[in-house]
Amino acid sequence: MxxxxxxxxxxxxxxxxxxxxxxxxxxxxxxxxxxxxxxxxxxxxxxxxxxxxHGEAGSGSERITLQRKKTSTLSRSDGGKVVNVAVKKKRTYVKRTDTDEELQKQQEFLQRQAEEQARLAAEEQARIDAERKLEAEKAAKAQAEAEEQARKEAAEAAAKEAAAREAVVKSEQNDTEQNVSGIGAAEPVEAPKQPKTAKKTSQAAAMDSKKPNAAPKSKKSANRQDSEKPRGRHPESKRSRVNINGDEEFGRRGKLGRKGKKPLQKQEHGFQKPTAPIIHEVALPESITVAELAEKMSIKAAEVIKVLFKMGAMATINQTIDRDTATLVVEEMGHTVKYIDENAVENDMIDAIDYDGEAIKRAPVVTVMGHVDHGKTSLLDYIRTTRVAAGESGGITQHIGAYHVETPHGMVSFLDTPGHAAFTSMRARGAQATDIVILVCAADDGVMPQTIEAIQHARAANVPMVVAITKVDKEGADIDRVKNELVAQEVVPEEWGGDVQFVGVSAKSGEGIEELLEAVLLQAEVLELTAVPSAPAKGVVVEARLDRGRGSVATLLVQNGTLRKGDIVLAGLQMGRVRALLDERGEAIDAAGPSIPVEILGLDGTPGAGEEFIVVADERKAREVANFRQGKYREIRFARQHSAKLENLFSEMGKDEVRTLNVVLKADVRGSLEALIKSLTDLNTDEVRVNVVSSGVGGITETDATLALASDAVIFGFNVRADSSAKQFIERESIDLRYYSVIYNIIDDVKSALSGMLSPDLREDIKGTAEVRDIFRSPKFGLIAGCMVIEGTVYRSKQIRVLRDDVVIYEGELESLRRFKDAVNEVSKGMECGIGVKNYTDVKVGDKIEVFETVEVARTL
Known part of the structure; x- marks a missing residue:
């Protein structure tokens, strides 16, 4: 190494x-x-x-250097050459190590300790300064009092000296040669010993007395003299000073204020910080916003948001939280919880409405019910002397019509309900909103399914009935048969010992019309119908639609009170101020009393048919209740959808996918829309179903077309049309749009479409049967069965089964079919042939070969 x-x-x-x-x-x-x-x-x-x-604690990745270059230009003021200026900046970021973090924490701790010690020292120094200041103020006040006492004594001495000088002047008045000298005259006079300040004052006064025109001092000079003396400062204000009497006065920049002005006093606030935490009892509804919850606890919303964040919930100040979450927040912050009724606001608002007043007799509300084409609308036409049925599509009524008519026997309000089966729910609402039911039954047709249904609705609503047997003047009319059929439905006429009035009428000739009205008014007399016109209005929504020019138009039936223009109406999930009142003829009115149907404008949406409406005084509370109802409706709908998904989760496993027809449905009125949705959803089966992607009241818009394109849906318009932009979009995207004015046609078309979506049924069709008579072996085809066709025709291209003792032992297809040595495609009954079964060699004499084919059969709903 x-x-x-x-x-x-x-x-x-x-x-x-x-x-x-x-x-x-x-x-x-x-x-x-x-x-x-x-x-x-x-x-x-x-x-x-x-x-x-170099700022590195470990690897080089803990140190990052960033360089940035910024280029700009500078131009000379004289229009000369432009100079480019480049500015380079370099910054180095170093990742702190654990040791650095510990050091930093220690430094922060030491810094906090030093700051705390400095704060305590500053407080102690402030206390000492305050005591010194108080002592200095006391000393200054004592000094000021001493100086004031000295000034008083000097003034008294000056007065005595002036008196002495005046006496000397009078005694030497005749001596002209001798100069007047107050000082010399004053010297023999032995005055008391004075302080230094008083001596100076007396000398100044003597000098002033030498002047011939000596006069008393003015206020200005006195003030100037006072200004030369030391000033006393008030401890509470820099603008204060001490006057000659030792009282405190306040002025501006050394000038004294008005005499007698009281000195400023330190004002104390009335708020006292509580010594113990305040515990609030927080009333919680089903849901509450963060801001409202903070207000109930008397804290800032930021504190509630902080607690929610610690709990793992991200919320804003306007976000709504449920009751459980709000309970946790309240308990976390040390308060108590009190649950209130979720409908408390709604119930309090309704209970606050006063319906007391003088009750008077009101007109009956009559609903006309019965089967299709039994003459209900024609009967009302004769009474109203109008032709309503001529304006209905297909000659049938598809909306609930509301009218009030003046008859010689009094006013009667009529509700005309459709008779078609699709309008079951509409008829049910009509029965619940009425006082008396007129059951219409044609004399030539008898009791029909919708007639029985109308009877059931009337009994469910506990409403008395009056039976009108129409078309009594028509050929084939049989009144007794109608009575017998109605008795079978437990509707017994009075003449047969029952309690129901039967009247035969004809809408063409007017036969029995007066008797029918008398029977209705007689029944109303028995019911003793009363209402309070002076009370706020309440009733039911008969129908609602969306008009392009007027907005939401709702047909209301006033059951009690009086509805006036400008009232605030709460109808189901919607609310609004009544901007206009229209009667059934479209004429504007100012008010509508009990039992009067009217159309109103001004609601913020289309309420559901059959919803109750009330008139309230406070618009804010009405909007609050409407918003609460809408939120509750959304929660219930979501809960139902979620529950349905959970319940059907395991039941749908293993099943084939359900084919769905998506539909965007728009109708003219709310009642027709609900009836259409119910009729279409009733067509659902286990294999196919109708999914109403979107539904609404009013014309077809581009938004509806866009939704249909996105969901691959068909657009149905019932008595409405698409606007220009929607038409262009639909044509451009080739969306299926269909218009309808009769409900039968929609149901039939949807039923046909769903039938086409059903998988067909498979059925076997046996074409022929051949019996094996002998067995041959061919070097080319192997085993060949010599057969005789005993039924039908044997085809080469069809499937076969081999039966032994009428039991299927093999299923396959033919390999060859020959007649003698020639190959043929088919062999008819009574002819011999040779059959080669593909991939099967166990054919024996006596077996039967059955030829069949599978046929698809279309299914219908």
Whole structure:
């Protein structure tokens, strides 16, 4: 091993010997000449020292040097040559080692101790200074009092001296040769011994008395004289001074203030820091924002966010947290929790509404129900003397129509419900919102499925019925048959001992219309219907739609109180201020009383048909309740979807993928939309289903088309149309768009589409059967069965089965089919043939060869 000296090491590291020796000396090594040997340990020591000196504690990766170059230009003011200026900056960042961090912590600790000691020393020095200042103030005050006493004594002495001088002047008044000298006259008079200040004052007064026009001192001179004396400073203010009486006065820059002005006093605040922590009882609803939670605990929101962060939850000041999380935060901060009812805000708002007042008789609300095409709308047309059915698509009613009419017997409000099976939910809402049900049944058609359904709805709502047997003037009308069929449904007429009034009517001739109205009003008299018109309005939402020009339009039936323009309405999940009131003819009105159906404008959305509405006084509370209901609805819907996914997770395993038809559905009114969604979802099976990707009320927009493109959906428009931008997008992207005005057509088309998506059924069709009569062996084809076709036709291209004792023992295909020596494609019944079965040689005499094919049969829903 070669021995290295300082000189050899300097040559290896390319460093002068003198510099290397200086570095080794700084590193604490004893080397002083270039011939001394350097061991490996000493080299390592030198290396570590150099690394520490250059900011390196370990590997080179702990030291990073960044260089940045910034180029700018300077132009001369005289328009001369532009000079480029380059500024280079170099910064080196060194990663701290554990030793450096420990040293830094020790230094920080020592620094904190020094700061604490300095703070304590400063407080002690401040206390000492305050005591010294107080003592100095007391001494200054005592000195000021002494000086004031001296001034008083000097003033008294000056007064006595002035009196003496005046007496001497009067006694020597006739002596003209002798100069008037107050001093000489005053010398014989022996005055009391005075202090130095008083002596000076008396001499000044004597000099003033020598003047012929001597006069008393003015206030200004007195002030000037006072200003020459030492001033006393008030300890609380730099602008204070002591007056001649020793009282404190305040002025501006040495000038005295107004006489009698009270000195400023130190004002103390009324807040006292609590000596013990305050524990709050925090009332928590189902959900609360971070800001509201902080306000309930009387702390800053940042403190709540800090606690949530420690718990592993990232939240902002406006973020909503659930009750469990809020409970943990409150308990963590030392407060107590009190749970409140989640519907407390809603219940308090509803309970605060006063519905008391004078109750008066109100008009009955009558719902007309029955089967399709039994004459419900035509009956109302005759009563209203209008033609509503002419405007309905396909001659049927697809919305709930609300009308109120004045009859000779009084006012009656009618609700006309659709009769089609798809509108079951709409009819159910109609029955729940009504007082009396008119059950319409055609005399020539009898009781139908929707008639029975209407009876069930009326009984479920506990609403009395009046049966109107329509089309009594039509050929084939049989009123007795209708009565018998209704009795089978436990609807017994009065003349048969029941409690239901039966009236035969005709919408064409008007026969029985007056008797029907009398029966309705008689039933209303029995019910004794009353309402309070002076109370805030409440009722139900009959229908709602989205109008392009007017926004959300909701049809409301007022059941109690009076609805006025400008009222704040809360309807289900929506709220708003009533901007306009319209009757069923579209005319603007100012108010609507009990049992009056009206259309209102101003809601912020389309409420669901059948939702209850109320009029509230506070718009802020109404918006709060609406937001709460919307959040609760979203939570319930999400919980249902999540539960359905969990429940169906294992049941769907192992099953084939369900084929789905995605649909974007837009309708004109909310009731039709709900009925369409229910009808389409009822078509779902285990193999195919309808997925309503999006649904809404109003025209088809470009957003709907974009959603349909993204989800590969079909757009259905029910009594609505697409706008211009949506049409261009749909044509450009070739999206399937279909318009409908009758609900039957949508259901039929969707049913056909779903039927096409069903996998077909496979069915076997037996074409022919051949019986084996003998067995031959061919050198080319092997075993050949000589057969006789006993049924149908044997085909070469079809599949076969080999049956032995009517039991299938093999299933395959033919290898050859020959008639004598010729290969043929088929052999008919009663003919002999030779059959070679592919890959099977165990054919025996008496076996049967069955030829069949698999046929796909299309399925329908």
């Amino acid at each position: 070669t021995v290295q000296t300082v000189k050899i090491l300097s040559e290896l590291v390319n460093t002068p010997v003198e510099k290397l020796l200086a570095q080794m000396k700084d590193a604490g090594l004893p080397h002083k000449s270039e011939n001394q040997e350097v061991s490996d340990v000493e080299k390592q020591t030198l290396l570590n020292f150099l690394k520490r000196q």
